[in-house]
Amino acid sequence: MHKHNGFTLIELMIVVAIIGILASIAIPAYQGYTQEAANNACMSEANDYARRAYADIQLNKAAADIPAPVASACSAINNGAPVVTMTSFASTARLPGNATITCDLNAGTPCSITALAP
Structure with a gap:
């Protein structure tokens, strides 16, 4: 009787192929997330600053008492x-983000994504 002590090359190749297929699906989805x-983090930060600037105005x-935005x-x-x-201003997301966000204080404080870089 012969005792089987490991995996065959075919079994290992199948496992590697399955891992490769799963990675090819998961990596682009993760990058998108x-x-x-x-x-979204930049949008939230821009909204917070827009609300503060709107309230201060x-x-x-006085212009000297309105703080500059702190971007993280x-x-x-x-x-x-x-x-x-009362004007509009723009923000850009840090990488891996690709959004340009515009906030219009004349319309209250709505901020929206106005452009997505490729």
């Missing part, structure tokens, strides 16, 4: 300059 999460705060999820909010008038 991380990109969407980065875009409505309270007639966004690579830039209004290029780092404080928003001191």
